[in-house]
Amino acid sequence: xxIPIIDLRGVRKTYNPGTPVAAEVLHGIDLAVSEGxxxxxxxPSGSGKSTLLNLIGLLEWPSAGDxxxxxxxxxxxxxxxxxxxxxxxxxxxxxxxHLLPAFTALxxxxxxxxxxxxxxxxxxxxGAVELLSAVGLGEAMHKLPGELSGGMQQRVAIARALALxxxxxxxxxxxxxxxxxxxxxxxxxxxxxxxxxxxxFLIVTHDPRLAARCDRVVELRDGTLVDDSVRGG
Amino acid sequence: xxxxxTVALRFLREGGMQTVLIVAGTTAGIAVIVFISGFLGDLxxxxxxxxxxxxxxxxxxxxxxxxxxxxRAAGVTALDQVQARAQRLRSVxxxxxxxxxxxxxxxxRAVSPVAAGPGLVARGDANRSVTITGIVPARYxxxxxxxxxxxxxxxxxxxxxxxxxxxxxRDLGAAVGDKVRLSTxxxxxxxxxxxxxxxxxxxxxxxxxxxxxxxAAQALLNLPGGVSSVEVSIEDLFGAEExxxxxxxxxxxxxxxxxxxxxxxxTALNNQTVMTLLVRFFLALVVAIGVxxxxxxxxxxxxxxxxxxRAMGAPRGRxxxxxxxxxxxxxxxxxxxxxxxxxxxxAVMGExxxxxxxTPLFIAQFSPALYGYTVLGAxxxxxxxxxxxxxxxxxxxxxxxxxx
Numbered sequence: 001x002x003i004p005i006i007d008l009r010g011v012r013k014t015y016n017p018g019t020p021v022a023a024e025v026l027h028g029i030d031l032a033v034s035e036g037x038x039x040x041x042x043x044p045s046g047s048g049k050s051t052l053l054n055l056i057g058l059l060e061w062p063s064a065g066d067x068x069x070x071x072x073x074x075x076x077x078x079x080x081x082x083x084x085x086x087x088x089x090x091x092x093x094x095x096x097x098h099l100l101p102a103f104t105a106l107x108x109x110x111x112x113x114x115x116x117x118x119x120x121x122x123x124x125x126x127g128a129v130e131l132l133s134a135v136g137l138g139e140a141m142h143k144l145p146g147e148l149s150g151g152m153q154q155r156v157a158i159a160r161a162l163a164l165x166x167x168x169x170x171x172x173x174x175x176x177x178x179x180x181x182x183x184x185x186x187x188x189x190x191x192x193x194x195x196x197x198x199x200x201f202l203i204v205t206h207d208p209r210l211a212a213r214c215d216r217v218v219e220l221r222d223g224t225l226v227d228d229s230v231r232g233g
Numbered sequence: 234x235x236x237x238x239t240v241a242l243r244f245l246r247e248g249g250m251q252t253v254l255i256v257a258g259t260t261a262g263i264a265v266i267v268f269i270s271g272f273l274g275d276l277x278x279x280x281x282x283x284x285x286x287x288x289x290x291x292x293x294x295x296x297x298x299x300x301x302x303x304x305r306a307a308g309v310t311a312l313d314q315v316q317a318r319a320q321r322l323r324s325v326x327x328x329x330x331x332x333x334x335x336x337x338x339x340x341x342r343a344v345s346p347v348a349a350g351p352g353l354v355a356r357g358d359a360n361r362s363v364t365i366t367g368i369v370p371a372r373y374x375x376x377x378x379x380x381x382x383x384x385x386x387x388x389x390x391x392x393x394x395x396x397x398x399x400x401x402x403r404d405l406g407a408a409v410g411d412k413v414r415l416s417t418x419x420x421x422x423x424x425x426x427x428x429x430x431x432x433x434x435x436x437x438x439x440x441x442x443x444x445x446x447x448x449a450a451q452a453l454l455n456l457p458g459g460v461s462s463v464e465v466s467i468e469d470l471f472g473a474e475e476x477x478x479x480x481x482x483x484x485x486x487x488x489x490x491x492x493x494x495x496x497x498x499x500t501a502l503n504n505q506t507v508m509t510l511l512v513r514f515f516l517a518l519v520v521a522i523g524v525x526x527x528x529x530x531x532x533x534x535x536x537x538x539x540x541x542x543r544a545m546g547a548p549r550g551r552x553x554x555x556x557x558x559x560x561x562x563x564x565x566x567x568x569x570x571x572x573x574x575x576x577x578x579x580a581v582m583g584e585x586x587x588x589x590x591x592t593p594l595f596i597a598q599f600s601p602a603l604y605g606y607t608v609l610g611a612x613x614x615x616x617x618x619x620x621x622x623x624x625x626x627x628x629x630x631x632x633x634x635x636x637x
Contacts, residue, residue, distance in 0.1 A: 087546025102247035
């Protein structure tokens with residue numbers, strides 16, 4: 001059996017611990033995602049989806065429980081170690097695309113490589129151009145994010161998340177502010193990268209139509225996993 | 234560092250007008266600092282030169298004669314009243330050896346022996362008291378630059394020649410080529426031909442000295458072979474007092490620096506130096522506060538971007554460096570532009586501000602050291618100003634920053 005990319009065991013998250021307004025939002029989550037999986041995380045607003053995604057993305061610290069990233073315990077690692085793990089293992093796609101407005105589409109995709117290797121190499125450039133062409137932006141790669149439509153910006157964000165070939169891409173409502181048609185395109189793109197690159201995806205979505213197209217659906221309700229079903233595939 | 238440079242430059246470019254304004258402010262502040270630093274030294278040197286006239290940096294005179302009371306022995310009653318000695322004109326003992334020793338001393342630019350004493354100058358019915366000053370012209374001009382003050386004739390002294398000031402010449406009605414009579418209490422004197430006329434810019438100084446050759450003065454003042462003082466010009470104008478103290482410890486004569494002889498001038502100059510230092514310090518402080526406030530605003534504006542960079546895998550140290558670099562870049566560009574503006578300002582003011590004789594008060598000099606230190610100082614200043622904003626940026630919680 002291969003080691004899962006992420007392996008959460010009894011993870012809890014309490015905000016403002018030790019104060020009268022302490023609130024536990026995650027009550028012992030067990031969740032593992034392995035290579036090549038295409039999973040959706042659904043649940044009503046306030047169920048703790050974003051908190052869980054931030055915990056998995058190492059942007060927040062769990063209050064209790066264990067978190068193994070590719071078999072390595074990371075729950076209590078310091079900020080620098082977690083940052084390095086993010087750079088090497090994870091990719092992020094946010095709802096509001098979050099591109100850097102001062103950098104062109106191509107430069108946005110090149111940034112993770114610059115961060116990791118300290119230079120723009122020819123290979124990276126070629127890889128970034130290839131990724132942008134794959135998301136259908138071969139023509140628009142020298143434009144600034146402000147000159148692109150919402151759907152195009154989200155496609156740049158996806159290309160950027162994949163730039164360093166991460167093991168797992170975490171997507172927080174990646175189609176949340178796109179129209180249905182564009183949302184379908186973007187979702188299809190994620191699916192294609194999952195199939196061609198074996199990259200695992202964990203996608204938070206509200207849209208039952210999109211959830212139905214995932215291999216695995218994890219449902220979170222009031223801070224507890226209530227359903228974890230694997231379909232067909 | 235490539236990542237940090239790329240992001241810092243992009244952030245500054247994105248800042249647009251904000252960046253232009255803070256660089257302009259830094260430029261203005263640094264231009265004034267460069268201007269003040271550049272001309273203050275020149276201005277003070279000029280002021281000193283004009284005020285001192287023909288006073289040397291350091292002067293060596295014979296020690297004053299002191300009346301010693303009789304030795305008081307047990308059982309002897311002595312009269313207690315001691316009268317101060319009258320100071321007769323005496324020569325500096327072994328001045329040739331002193332002159333040679335001074336010339337060999339590091340930091341000494343020129344040494345000039347002078348025989349000076351009271352005398353009378355007369356022409357027709359007019360007579361005036363003057364200080365008859367015997368000089369070796371080549372040595373004397375090296376110490377006092379008297380040659381630059383000559384307004385008529387030429388400073389070339391032969392035996393029988395005299396050089397006087399403009400106001401004295403007017404009092405006597407004498408012009409170059411005319412004869413005047415010099416006499417002293419010990420010598421009936423002789424006729425001397427006015428060879429040149431000087432103007433030191435002060436009326437009383439222009440009446441004070443009648444320059445003759447050293448042997449002529451020695452004869453007039455009854456100082457055969459002797460000199461009344463040895464005057465010294467040194468490299469470091471403001472080190473004169475220290476130099477005088479060191480020399481005093483070595484020679485049995487009285488040594489005095491221009492700083493002691495003109496202590497009020499020196500105090501005024503010191504106050505001026507302290508004031509300008511304060512002005513420069515506060516200008517630097519204002520620049521630093523400006524840079525810091527702009528960067529703090531920038532951190533707030535870029536919270537989301539910082540959050541994305543952190544999520545993508547930029548560690549705190551890199552975010553810190555991105556903002557420190559922005560501070561340093563603002564400082565460096567402000568310093569480069571400010572140095573250029575400061576130099577231009579010095580050149581313009583050098584043309585505008587002139588002494589009443591029309592000569593410039595200071596000359597704009599291109600001093601690489603000044604500009605080098607300015608740029609270095611501004612970079613450090615920018616870095617210091619950026620410390621607080623940069624720490625703030627580095628401490629941002631990425632999860633919170635992205636949610637915004």
